[in-house]
Amino acid sequence: MSSVNGAVPTTIIVAGLALAGYALLMTALNRRMSVILLGALGVLEILLLVEVGIIVARLAGGTHPASLATLIGYLIAMPLVPVAAGFWGLLERTRWGPAVIAVAGLVAAVLMVRLHQIWPIIHV
Amino acid sequence: MSDPATSPEPAARADSTRTGPGRLLVAVYGLFALSASARAGVQIATKFGHAPVAYVLSAFAAAVYILATVTLAVGSPIARRIAIVSCSVELAGVLAVGTWSLADPATFPDATVWSGYGSGYGFVPLVLPVFGLLWLRRWTRRARASTG
Numbered sequence: 001m002s003s004v005n006g007a008v009p010t011t012i013i014v015a016g017l018a019l020a021g022y023a024l025l026m027t028a029l030n031r032r033m034s035v036i037l038l039g040a041l042g043v044l045e046i047l048l049l050v051e052v053g054i055i056v057a058r059l060a061g062g063t064h065p066a067s068l069a070t071l072i073g074y075l076i077a078m079p080l081v082p083v084a085a086g087f088w089g090l091l092e093r094t095r096w097g098p099a100v101i102a103v104a105g106l107v108a109a110v111l112m113v114r115l116h117q118i119w120p121i122i123h124v
Numbered sequence: 125m126s127d128p129a130t131s132p133e134p135a136a137r138a139d140s141t142r143t144g145p146g147r148l149l150v151a152v153y154g155l156f157a158l159s160a161s162a163r164a165g166v167q168i169a170t171k172f173g174h175a176p177v178a179y180v181l182s183a184f185a186a187a188v189y190i191l192a193t194v195t196l197a198v199g200s201p202i203a204r205r206i207a208i209v210s211c212s213v214e215l216a217g218v219l220a221v222g223t224w225s226l227a228d229p230a231t232f233p234d235a236t237v238w239s240g241y242g243s244g245y246g247f248v249p250l251v252l253p254v255f256g257l258l259w260l261r262r263w264t265r266r267a268r269a270s271t272g
Contacts, residue, residue, distance in 0.1 A: 107155065
């Protein structure tokens with residue numbers, strides 16, 4: 001059970017770090033935003049929505065962490081990260097567009113670690 | 125600097141403090157503005173008595189981040205001056221609170237964004253105002269050069 005629930009956050013961490021690494025490489029190579037980066041951002045968005053769904057299901061099951069307000073804040077903010085980064089990055093027509101996407105990847109990974117700290121039953 | 129009203133941006137210039145590297149700066153500042161204000165809001169609303177000094181400083185840091193995000197994103201001459209002030213306050217804040225939190229841990233039973241020089245946030249709070257000020261200095265010089 002816990003290993004199944006831990007698979008999604010772990011995947012998000014790996015995917016977020018991989019996206020950040022690729023995006024930073026694009027910045028270093030002086031490339032602009034690409035369809036590949038947007039696609040990867042879309043995959044990250046889907047993964048984050050799946051994680052939100054898993055957590056909401058757990059809350060609906062009757063258990064909740066001590067800091068419920070913080071957890072709800074995270075549930076709202078999580079899916080907005082790739083959307084905001086995609087919007088802000090697309091406005092930029094230089095190498096700094098991918099740099100914004102890199103931040104989103106790193107943030108997604110950090111959010112998973114923080115989620116585990118807020119509610120230890122969310123395994124990483 | 126001359127009066128902002130008499131030193132308009134050169135018409136040929138396409139970029140501003142929010143474009144290029146500034147795009148990344150505004151993104152990271154926006155992230156910290158959001159997370160710092162949400163965190164300070166929850167702390168003050170739910171357990172203010174636990175660590176009042178830390179939570180008030182958290183709220184102050186959040187306000188500085190919001191101001192820096194908005195002024196960097198606007199990028200007008202007046203906004204740039206406000207951004208210089210807020211980045212300077214931020215740098216002074218992270219150095220002062222960082223030192224204070226190490227010298228007197230009892231005052232900080234709960235962390236702020238600036239505790240331990242921002243160690244809880246990968247030292248980004250320490251590095252961010254430095255990059256912000258360097259980026260703004262470039263714009264101040266450019267504006268000075270263009271007005272003679």
